[in-house]
Amino acid sequence: MSTENRKPKTENGFKTGxxxxxxxxxxxxxxxxxxxxxxxxxxxxxKPQTTRHRLLGIVNRPGAQLLYLDTPGVLEPKGQLNQSLVQAALSALAAADVVVWLVEPRPPDPRDPVLLPHLQQLSQPLIVVINKIDLISKPKLLPLMEAYHQLFPQAPVIPVSALLGDGLPELEAEIIKLLPVGEPIYPEEQITEQTERFLATELLRERLLHHLGEEMPYAVAVLIEEFDESRRPDLVSIRAVIYVERESQKGIVIGKKGQMLKTIGQEARGEMESLLGCRVYLDLWVKVWKNWRKDPKALRLLGYQT
Ligand SMILES: Nc1nc2c(ncn2[C@@H]2O[C@H](COP(=O)(O)OP(=O)(O)OP(=O)(O)O)[C@@H](O)[C@H]2O)c(=O)[nH]1
Ligand SMILES: [Mg+2]
Structure with a gap:
């Protein structure tokens, strides 16, 4: 390694946060x-409440390492699962150097009882991001931006479409401006802290959310009981349990002649194979855990509570 490389990056104003x-x-x-x-x-x-954990995504730029924390959507914390979701979001707020508040392209609701009080007391810089601007006409955007500016006069208000990628370079530039100077924390090739096992669990849950009706997503949880890598790089063997709250829901997940479970399994296996870069054998089970959302033991086992 040359002496040049050993110099602290912060000497050149490198930013991390x-x-x-x-x-x-x-x-x-x-x-x-x-x-x-x-x-x-x-x-x-x-479907709302898709994300149930705090998740790290890392971006490396020549002058900065950006450590994004995705969080569960914050609602009034009714019920034990909701409480742990709100907790995960608030823990990210506490860990943040910069806070990005993402909103729908609608006027602010100053009565939002959960997040607003936290945002009003932030000690870190805030950026308001109006997302989904592909859904509204241009003339509607300026008054919206003005309304959010009134609410947080110090915060930049940036319109984006996450779906289309519009406005993201501007957002990134604004974030880098606000990040503190600091040495990178993660090696350059790393993009997350989440394990493959966690990401595989989530891919299966996503396929469940996609196929099941409105009420079901909340009742479903996934646990990978076995993640056998002994035959890697050829094959990873995964045994996963889908937990539901009631017997009737088990029937819905399995479907007529097992068709629903088969489709979900095939799609999840495909996604897992792309994630892991090898063949996947996926053994799926559906089990009832009565009212798991209210059971601290289940919440702990499923990683929703520590
Ligand atoms: N039209 C449009 N749809 C978007 C945009 N960004 C996200 N969506 C859609 O909005 C829905 C919710 O997106 P998610 O990214 O799951 O939202 P989230 O905030 O993470 O939701 P939770 O995890 O439940 O808190 C999905 O159907 C997305 O495709 C956008 O810029 N434009
Ligand atoms: Mg989410």
Missing amino acids: HIALIGLPNVGKSTLLNKLVGEKLSITSP
Whole structure:
């Protein structure tokens, strides 16, 4: 290594820091994280409360290392699962050097009871990001930006479309401006801290969200019981359990003659094979765990509570 390389990067003003992506469920936080990182790390769906964990996505630029934290959408914390989701989001706020508040292209609701008080007391810089601008006409955008500016006069307001990628270079530039000077924390080739096992679990949950009706997503949880890598690079063998809350839901997940489970399994296996870069054998089980969302033991086992 040359002496040049050993010099602290901060001498040249290198910046490193955590950026929390927070907001209501379904505003597009995970879509934005994936677009910013350039990899599908976080699962997304049209159904609210898709994300259940805090998740790190790393971006390296010549002058900065950006550590994005995706978070569960923040709602009133009713019920034990919701409480742990809100906790995950607030923990990201506490860890953040810059906070990105993602909103729908709608006027702000100053009564938002959960997030606004936290945002009003932030000690870190805030950026307001109006997402999904592909859904509104241009003339509607300026008044919206003005309304958010009124609410947080110090914060830049940046319109984006996470789906199309519009506005993301501007957002990144604004974030880098606000990040503190610091040495990179992660090696350059690393893009997340999440394990392959975790990402595989999430891919299966995403396929479930995609195929199941409106009510079901909340009732479903996934646990990978076995992740056997002994035959890698040829094959990874995975045994996963899909937990539901009631017997009737088990029937829905399995479907007529097992067709639903078969489709979900095939799609999840395909996604896992792309993730792991090898063949995957996926053994799926559906089990009832009565009211798992209220059971601290289940919440711990599923990684929703520590
Ligand atoms: N039209 C449009 N749709 C978007 C955009 N960004 C996200 N979406 C859609 O909005 C829905 C929710 O996206 P997610 O990224 O899962 O939202 P989230 O904020 O992570 O949601 P939770 O994890 O439930 O809090 C998905 O159907 C996305 O395709 C956008 O810029 N434009
Ligand atoms: Mg999400």
